[in-house]
Structure formats: C-alpha cells, structure tokens
Amino acid sequence: MERRSFLKGLAVTGAAIGATGVGPFISKGLAARNLENIGECKSVKITCVSETSWFDSPRMLQDIKDAGGAMVCHYDIPWTQSNLGGYVALIEVEQLDGSKHTIQLDTGWDQGWTDYVMEKSGLDSLLNNKKVDALVMSHEHEDHFFGLKSTLKRYPNITMVIPNTFYPEGKLMLAGKYKNDKAKVNNDVPHKGELVEVGPDKIYKMYPGVAAKMFDIPIMLRTRGEQCLIFNIKDKGVATVTGCCHMGLLTMLNWAARNVEGYKPYACYGGLHIAAFENWDPKFDDIIRGAKKIGLQKMGCNHCTGWIWAQKAHDMGLPIVLGTQKYKEYKKLPTTGPGAKDNVYLRNGDVMVL
Numbered sequence: 001m002e003r004r005s006f007l008k009g010l011a012v013t014g015a016a017i018g019a020t021g022v023g024p025f026i027s028k029g030l031a032a033r034n035l036e037n038i039g040e041c042k043s044v045k046i047t048c049v050s051e052t053s054w055f056d057s058p059r060m061l062q063d064i065k066d067a068g069g070a071m072v073c074h075y076d077i078p079w080t081q082s083n084l085g086g087y088v089a090l091i092e093v094e095q096l097d098g099s100k101h102t103i104q105l106d107t108g109w110d111q112g113w114t115d116y117v118m119e120k121s122g123l124d125s126l127l128n129n130k131k132v133d134a135l136v137m138s139h140e141h142e143d144h145f146f147g148l149k150s151t152l153k154r155y156p157n158i159t160m161v162i163p164n165t166f167y168p169e170g171k172l173m174l175a176g177k178y179k180n181d182k183a184k185v186n187n188d189v190p191h192k193g194e195l196v197e198v199g200p201d202k203i204y205k206m207y208p209g210v211a212a213k214m215f216d217i218p219i220m221l222r223t224r225g226e227q228c229l230i231f232n233i234k235d236k237g238v239a240t241v242t243g244c245c246h247m248g249l250l251t252m253l254n255w256a257a258r259n260v261e262g263y264k265p266y267a268c269y270g271g272l273h274i275a276a277f278e279n280w281d282p283k284f285d286d287i288i289r290g291a292k293k294i295g296l297q298k299m300g301c302n303h304c305t306g307w308i309w310a311q312k313a314h315d316m317g318l319p320i321v322l323g324t325q326k327y328k329e330y331k332k333l334p335t336t337g338p339g340a341k342d343n344v345y346l347r348n349g350d351v352m353v354l
C-alpha cells in the first residue's frame with residue numbers, strides 16, 4: 001500500500017471512530033476513572049506468625065520436580081512432610097476512633113507446625129476467644145491453605161474472605177469434607193461462618209482504610225487467583241500485605257497507585273514470589289528498579305520473596321526492613337539465610353508496625 005492511501009485509510013477510520021462515539025468515549029473514560037475510596041485507618045501492626053512454609057528450598061523444589069513439574073496440581077504431590085511449615089500473618093488495625101480490627105491472613109500448611117506457631121504468637125487464644133474479625137485467604141496454595149483445620153477447630157464460625165476462584169477440592173476443605181492421602185491434606189471441621197468470595201472486578205472494602213483486592217491470575221501448581229490486603233494509613237500512605245504476591249509486586253503496586261484514591265506509596269509486607277527457590281534471573285534486577293521508582297518507605301519481605309532478591313534489593317538501596325534473631329527461638333529453623341550479616345527477612349516472631 002502506498003503511503004498516501006494508507007494515510008487516507010487512517011483518516012477514514014478515524015472519522016468512523018468519531019462517528020460511533022468511540023473517540024470521545026476513550027478520552028471521557030480516562031478523565032472519569034473511578035478511584036476507590038477505601039477510607040483511612042490510624043495504624044497497622046503485622047506479626048509474622050510463620051513465614052517458613054518449607055524449611056529447605058531445594059527439597060521443596062525436588063518434590064515438585066519428582067511429581068512432574070510446576071503444572072502438576074498441588075493436591076496431587078506427595079510432599080515431604082518433614083519439610084513443611086506454613087504461612088500465617090496476624091494483622092491488628094487501629095481505627096481513627098481508637099477501635100480495633102484483627103485479621104488473620106492465611107492458615108499455614110502442616111497442622112503440627114501451624115498449631116505450634118499459633119500458640120507461640122498468641123493467635124491461638126485470639127481464635128479461641130473469637131477475637132479475630134476475619135480470616136483472609138490470599139490464595140489456595142498448599143502452604144497458605146492446607147492447615148485450615150488449625151484455624152477452624154478453634155473458631156469454626158470465623159468470617160472468611162477468599163478469592164472466588166477456589167477449586168472443588170478447596171470448597172470441600174471449607175465444607176470439612178476433604179481427605180487426600182497422597183498430598184496428606186485433610187479437613188473434617190466445616191466452616192460455619194460467613195463466607196465472602198471476592199472477584200477481580202470489585203475491591204472488597206472490609207473496614208475503614210482496609211480492603212482486599214483480588215487478581216484473577218493463573219498460578220503454578222493449578223491454583224487460580226490471589227488477593228492482597230490494602231491499608232490506607234492516615235498521614236503515611238498505602239501499605240499492601242501479601243501471601244505470595246503471585247500477581248507480581250509491580251503489578252500490584254501499580255494497580256494500587258492507579259486505583260486507590262489519594263494513593264501515596266508507603267509500605268509492603270509479605271511473600272513477593274520473586275526468587276522463590278533462590279534462583280536468579282536478570283528480570284529480578286528490573287523489579288528492584290521498578291520498586292525504586294514507586295518509592296516505598298518500608299519493605300518487609302519474607303517467605304517466597306527469595307533471600308537472594310531481598311539481599312540484593314537491600315544492597316541496592318531499597319528500604320528492606322531487617323528482621324531480628326527471634327526466629328532462632330523456634331523449634332525448627334529455615335536453611336536459607338543463617339550466617340548472613342543482616343537478616344533481610346521479617347521472620348517468625350518479627351513484628352512490623354506501620
């Protein structure tokens with residue numbers, strides 16, 4: 001096609017778009033973007049009940065490889081039981097009027113380990129006394145969900161907030177009707193409280209300054225959808241709390257920046273699923289560059305972030321909050337990190353106040 005007729009064609013198409021109103025719709029749509037007003041809270045305290053979902057990363061990776069790879073369903077993998085821990089966080093929110101809300105994020109994996117860390121952190125008595133307002137499930141992955149019974153046997157009527165993409169096995173777990181001898185996962189305590197299922201099209205506002213945002217994404221080991229918690233903290237800014245962050249740190253933060261009314265970058269906490277098995281990929285450098293551009297003030301990393309990434313991010317000037325040595329008081333220790341000068345993870349027993 002000659003340049004002249006190509007340009008002529010463009011002009012005709014442009015006119016057609018104008019005639020059908022698509023052109024004005026685009027500019028009007030951009031101007032009228034609906035920002036989410038999630039309100040404000042006063043402060044947020046996050047306790048790392050457990051971030052060690054597995055104690056030895058090569059062992060975890062080998063289990064997946066032996067079962068056929070990352071596309072195999074997590075309910076079909078004979079996991080090495082002695083390697084299992086689980087992910088649980090306890091979040092205490094202070095509202096502007098002084099009232100408080102308590103949220104549990106995720107339910108761990110191995111029930112013995114989950115019971116142990118619940119007792120050690122005090123979450124155990126909060127559940128027994130019905131003082132946890134909501135149990136938010138980040139996603140259905142084994143290390144965040146298979147320990148469900150440890151929570152439900154203490155508080156079966158707890159309000160649960162889950163992504164609306166759980167598979168049938170997950171639904172049976174919630175119903176207290178699941179037993180799987182291969183992956184060694186079971187739950188016979190039915191959930192009896194309110195169940196909120198969050199989809200990707202609407203942010204779920206929980207309390208003033210607190211919301212859950214679900215991303216409908218495919219995840220390894222046949223899991224779908226992950227939600228993060230978003231906090232808007234007065235005079236400080238927006239903090240995100242994640243389980244694994246399979247949606248990607250930059251995707252999540254950029255979504256918050258574009259959609260949360262009055263967004264100011266402030267903090268993040270949780271697993272960031274970057275170098276989950278301590279591998280390295282040059283694109284991990286780009287995540288560091290992207291995070292620098294966003295300009296958070298505090299980054300609490302652990303779990304599947306990858307020690308190697310957290311260390312490099314720290315060395316390159318990202319505001320990684322250093323952990324304490326408290327995790328050494330726990331009966332089992334992770335194999336990554338020990339011996340390093342700085343603890344670049346917020347580990348079991350550590351607390352982050354925002």
Ligand SMILES: [Fe+2]
Nearest residue numbers: 053143244304
């Ligand atoms: Fe995880």
Ligand SMILES: [Fe+2]
Nearest residue numbers: 139141244246
């Ligand atoms: Fe995960």
